[in-house]
Ligand code: TXA
């Protein structure tokens with residue numbers, strides 16, 4: 001049995017309206033979606049991913065109207081941020097309206113809301129007319145999918161339909177900003193930088209609260225390929241490579257095109273360009289390629305600086321701290 005794949009957002013909306021589970025593209029990563037009107041489908045999403053039921057899902061909508069529909073006692077900053085960044089890779093955690101089912105929020109009194117910037121996703125959401133609860137469409141603890149083929153490889157026949165929108169433009173998950181308590185706090189870095197948020201709010205946000213307490217699901221051992229990830233720098237690369245050679249492990253290196261290991265035993269994987277945005281766009285694909293190529297260790301030289309580079313380093317740090325890679 002093969003999973004149906006479509007390019008038609010209206011077909012995806014019909015399957016969701018009938019209580020099905022649909023993998024769909026966003027500008028960040030592919031999501032595994034269920035309509036909020038079908039709590040049984042939402043429960044299936046948890047089961048398919050192997051995700052603990054206490055980890056809340058983000059609710060996706062076609063436009064800012066989701067703030068009125070799914071939130072209550074809206075913090076005043078929410079509307080300004082939605083105007084500035086939606087559609088786009090920013091998830092706002094706000095007090096939830098009662099119509100958001102407990103299955104979605106893991107029983108919390110807040111909900112994460114987001115309007116994705118992907119034309120097929122928005123057409124699907126517009127046609128459906130209700131919110132779609134969706135985590136990233138990967139198995140629990142693994143790297144998120146950035147193509148329909150990744151979804152197929154991870155979740156295959158367990159989903160009812162895959163909406164194929166091509167590769168995701170950003171390639172890393174959304175920035176999550178918690179507005180439910182002051183001061184506003186970034187729970188996960190992503191495509192919208194802390195500086196950009198601060199410019200809209202006119203005051204600082206807290207950047208360090210990621211962790212199970214505030215965002216369940218933000219475990220250290222997330223976002224990891226099968227092979228262990230070792231994060232290094234340009235200046236330490238020579239030593240890191242010497243260490244790998246001594247261990248005799250098949251090693252892959254992910255780094256910008258001007259980083260050359262000069263070591264034929266290392267499989268070198270370059271992002272398609274040298275901007276941090278290119279690194280973000282290609283990172284998950286390259287981690288999967290390193291795995292598929294049989295590497296048992298993956299060295300990575302991440303980009304430096306602010307903006308999306310912060311999110312790249314965050315995901316790599318999580319992948320690198322995965323203790324038992326085959327047992328998540
Ligand atoms: O870019 C994205 O955000 C992608 C696409 C599909 O939209 N989605 C995504 O979902 O990455 P997921 O479930 O893999 O990660 C969402 C994170 C989880 O760590 C979850 O704990 C946190 O968001 N989260 C969701 N609702 C929350 C809430 N009410 N309070 C705190 N954290 C929340």
Ligand code: MG
Pocket residue numbers: 135136144
């Ligand atoms: Mg995820």
